[in-house]
Amino acid sequence: MLNSIPGQFKKAAAFINNLKPATTRQEIPDSTQAGLYLVMQPSGSLSWAVRTKIDGKAAKVTIGRYDEVGRDDRAGNIISATQVLNVTQARAAAEKVIADAKRGNDPRQQKIDKTSVSAWFDEFIKTARATGFKGRAVKATTADEYERIIATNIQPHWKHVGDIRTLDYRDIEKLLAKLSPGARRNAFAVLSAFFRWKSVARVMGRNIIELAEAPAKPTSRDRVLSxxxxxxxxxxxxxxxxxxxxxxxxxxxxxxxxxxxxxxxxxxxxxxxxxxxxxxxxxxxxxxxxxxxxxxxxxxxxxxxxxxxxxxxxxxxxxxxxxxxxxxxxxxxxxxxxxxxxxxxxxxxxxxxxxxxxxxxxxxxxxxxxxxxxxxxxxxxxxxxxxxxxxxxxxxxxxxxxxxxxxxxxxxxxxxxxxxxxx
CATH class of the missing domain: 1.10.443.10 (Intergrase catalytic core)
Incomplete structure (x- = not known):
């Protein structure tokens, strides 16, 4: 067992950066928050875990991966093994997990409502109808088309996605590959508006649509019926x-x-x-x-x-x-x-x-x-x-x-x- 993680943020970050992986998995306790551990794998990957009791039984809850900068806290204080947390954020999350466990709530079963794809699509449609994204609401027919494309061409292929922050450009390209050319262009247009929306961009910390390959433009048609x-x-x-x-x-x-x-x-x-x-x-x-x-x-x-x-x-x-x-x-x-x-x-x-x-x-x-x-x-x-x-x-x-x-x-x-x- 290594020494515990120092309490001061800068010292803690310097301490973690100097850690060397061993041949076996290690758990390094935090000196400030009881129950919080930094887990180091032989590969060198670092994650945060909390040891507590749930329903009277010992339990371990993974609360995220270590990152010196951490997440964008505008995403909210949620529990997700896929998020990135710095030392300060990990301590706050651990405190929440332990408090929830004492109330009889199992943090491992919590739904990530604030970052679910479904919830954000709902907000996207509501915003389009109410205020729009450029100072005025979009036309009702356009909002209806957004809703139809999301329901028929996007959500059915992303049912497995619980946290919007786990998406990247490859997920977009995989989705587009499953659609017909016309549906592909429609879906890409809606996703472009969705991921460029400031609220989504803040939560994700990046705009993944910029990295995805756009569908080819349709060839100009001049078909006139005889x-x-x-x-x-x-x-x-x-x-x-x-x-x-x-x-x-x-x-x-x-x-x-x-x-x-x-x-x-x-x-x-x-x-x-x-x-x-x-x-x-x-x-x-x-x-x-x-x-x-x-x-x-x-x-x-x-x-x-x-x-x-x-x-x-x-x-x-x-x-x-x-x-x-x-x-x-x-x-x-x-x-x-x-x-x-x-x-x-x-x-x-x-x-x-x-x-x-x-x-x-x-x-x-x-x-x-x-x-x-x-x-x-x-x-x-x-x-x-x-x-x-x-x-x-x-x-x-x-x-x-x-x-x-x-x-x-x-x-x-x-x-x-x-x-x-x-x-």
Whole structure:
């Protein structure tokens, strides 16, 4: 047994730094805190342990690894074998362990709530909705997407992680390797925001996302559907049925973004138009989408979904009555199956938006009108003109979308069938 660890911090640190490992494991008692030991392994590794009694029986509790600097105390006074503690911190932790043992609490069974991954993800979502990370709350749809990605692509792969401080960049890379390319990019984007969040960075003492290899950027797409493909997808949408079938048809007819239609509420439809508040659009600008007769007919044929208590859902497209439709992967698979043979070359829902814009150009629609329909921020109207030109092109937008709907009807010929009001 070596001499006990000196009480004064600087002397204690110098004493520990001069220790030499032996051929057997050694326990060096602390001169200030009874029950605290510095454990030195033959390999030279150092850890802290506390010897006390729990339920009347002798017990040893490992409280962390030795480090001259120690942990960031903003992480809280918790008990974890994976944390690093200097002499002063180890003495405080030992005192807590002994006090807890006297109260009948087993420190070895304590949950590390303040540093659990699950708890921090919950706080991340709450902060995103309340104050955000740059002085204002993020949009509700963005916070919903954060929550969905964490629940489906991240947490299921990190169930074994109890303490967030044990994560490093290799854990991120292992997680990303298990995901599809699209899910990989989404997860990396959320984790980037999460680990750059100051609260998490303070607890971890570093930003591990900076060391992880970022997923490759998606290749730029220029896929525009041919008239034959439009007809195939339209017919498949009819076979696919509610909610994904008519949702796909509206995406083609309106040229809007996927989530703006998927999250559509009945209250947003009135007077032959859809009106989206700024919080519902990607560029945070309110947006009015005129409905051509064909689009209006599709909406009027949609079923009204009710919850278990018989209350009508506020959402136009839903399978639960309480949340908007989100099963895009399964919906797309079903739609592709109904497209039949030969298999339609790889396409995405966003191609419907690009196809709509391209076809509007073929119809001779002015670029500024198309951009107004798509609710684009940039384009032909920019600079000083964008500041002073507040004209919203509502009449031109309606005329353009009606022309496009007529073109679609011509493409699909006599195959227009209004979907039945059944879910």
């Amino acid at each position: 008239h034959k493909e439009i007809k195939t997808i339209w017919n498949a949408s009819e076979k696919c049925g509610y909610p994904f079938g008519p949702m796909t048809q509206l995406l083609l007819l309106t040229g809007q973004r996927r989530d703006e239609i998927a999250n559509l509420k009945w209250s947003e439809i009135a007077d032959d138009a859809i009106t989206l508040e700024a919080s519902r659009t990607k560029n945070s600008r309110p947006h009015v989408i005129p409905l051509a007769p064909l689009a209006k007919t599709i909406i009027e044929a949609l079923p009204k979904i009710h919850d278990a208590d018989g209350n009508p859902s506020e959402y136009v497209f839903t399978t639960t009555a309480t949340t908007p439709f989100s099963g895009f992967s399964n919906g797309k698979k079903a739609l592709d199956k109904h497209c039949g043979e030969p298999v339609l070359p790889e396409w995405h829902l966003h191609d419907l938006r690009r196809t709509c814009a391209t076809e509007l150009a073929k119809l001779g629609i002015k670029q500024e009108v198309t951009e107004a329909i798509l609710n684009h921020k940039t384009g032909k109207v920019s600079g000083v003109a964008a500041i002073y030109n507040r004209y919203d092109y509502q009449d031109e937008k309606r005329d353009a979308l009606e022309q496009w709907a007529t073109r679609v009807q011509g493409i699909i010929a006599n195959n227009v069938t209004i979907l039945k009001k059944t879910a």
